[in-house]
Amino acid sequence: MATIVSIHSFRGGTGKSNVTANLATVIAGGGKRVGIVDTDIQSPGIHVIFGLGEQQITRSLNDYLWGRCPIADAAYQIALPEVAGTIYLVPSSIKTGEITRVLREGYDVGLLNDGFQSLIEKLRLDYLFIDTHPGLNEETLLSIAISDVLVLILRPDQQDFQGTAVTVEVARKLEVPKLLLVLNKAMKSLDFAALREQVNLAYRAPVAALFPFSEEMAELGSRGLFCLRFPEHPFTKEMRSLAKQVVD
């Protein structure tokens, strides 16, 4: 059985796509077959991190949702020689017309679950990562509901704290087996140990990783996989630790 991992955050801009891409790559580095679905149909972006250009994307999740093709046809194998396993990415369409159509017409959320299951079977995946749209709507609720592991990303910010509290409660009601919190973009001036402890206590859930704001990450600007470019960077080490907790 494949493990479904949803990467979610209550607000946008938390670094969800970056964490998803790097986490999936680290796990694939252990020889696993990993799939990633970009369900953030309204503002897709993870394909950029994997270096997938607009010209290369001929099929997308949108095509599957509108019945134009099976989901496996929209999966692109990412060629990363330094990664032992295999990575497949199902991107969302980056065409403006298709994004506005989604916003205007919506889609059958139920199809997503079928698609995930189909993808797991066809590609014989060990892990399926779902890069969700921020906030709580039908699509994200479904992603959370079917997840074996929910990775909730938040920034040390009062608005994130409140929204994450709602998401954690909803996830508990959906009986998600494993809930991991990730603090991202933390200012270096913060007392990390105290922050971890506070978040642990507030949400009664483990802080699986804490990523300080990284200038190198900001400079990279989503133009590549950070953990492959900087394998010895503290960010990469923390990412490996997070991967271990997801896998265990």
Place this chain on the structure above:
Amino acid sequence: MGDARPSRGVYLTEVALTAALYLLTGYLSASWLPGQFWWVGPVWPPTGLALALVWMRGWRLWPGILLGNAIGAGWAWVLNRPADSPVAIGVFAALLGLCEVARTWLALWILRRTVGAANPFDRSQDVFKFYVLAAFVPSVMNASLGVLVYYLAGVAETKYLFHAWQSWTVSEVAGTMLAGSTIICWADWPWKLGGVPRWLELIALVVCSFVINMIVFGPWGFVAFGRYPLQFLLQPLLLWGIFRFGRRGTSLVMALMSIAGIVGTEFNYGPFVVDQLSDEQQLLLVQLHLGVTGLVAFVLTALLHQRQAAEAELIRNFEQREKELRREVRRLRVEIDHSRMKREVAEITETDYFHELQRKARALRRRAGDNGE
């Protein structure tokens, strides 16, 4: 400053030192620049010394001032009228000593009432209070009482009384302004100038002051310029002292200027030697010049000090606020509004869609569990 009560031995030593210092400066002034009276010259730094000492070490030193003044006055009487009775000399000396004590007490009282415990050269308004109230008013009082004592003792003639009073007043005011300000300005210990380069700069200031003073008030300029009014040449030195060394620099340049001005004028050098004026009038004139220059210089110094202190306070406040903010950020609290959270969770979970999703998710997990087994 210095009001903690010392031991008896220390106290007696302080009193003795005060008396000795007063006597020494009085002796040097009176013997070198003799005035109309035996024990008050046209330049009288002991008044400034007395005020500075009680301001620094406390009012308890008054017996030293009394002793110093009375011994000096009595000794001057003996030298000038050795045939007079010791009792008369004793009464006369004691009265003059008490007048000086009263003068010093009044000056200190005025300073404490108007300036408080702060250094009177820290704020421009306090400089005015020092010059006008603490230097002038007590000097007028002491000159009036002193002239009266000399008159009653039969030393002063009636026709010279006003002139004597005027001369006494100016010499005491100048003595307070020049000697008092210098001692008070240099009283803050330790002298933190900021390392060897700053001390070298201070030495350079002293050397330059010496050279310019010798040109303005001394023989060096006399040969080339005669008695031209060159005192403006000292203004840049004052600015150097003010801007680079604060009130200590100002008082140092003023002290050197005062010594040079008074000594030079006494030796008939410098711009204040005017043929129509007597020696004593020339000395009074140079003291007036020094007093006014000193007032302006110390006011400017105080204004600069106030501005620097305000800037330092602003920087300190800014740094403090930044530190507090940093501490606040470090203590970032995870605050959750639980009632709002419950309301928002209910809005999501109390829907048919969510119940259906819950049911499906349970079924999915059960199936996955069965497959796993």
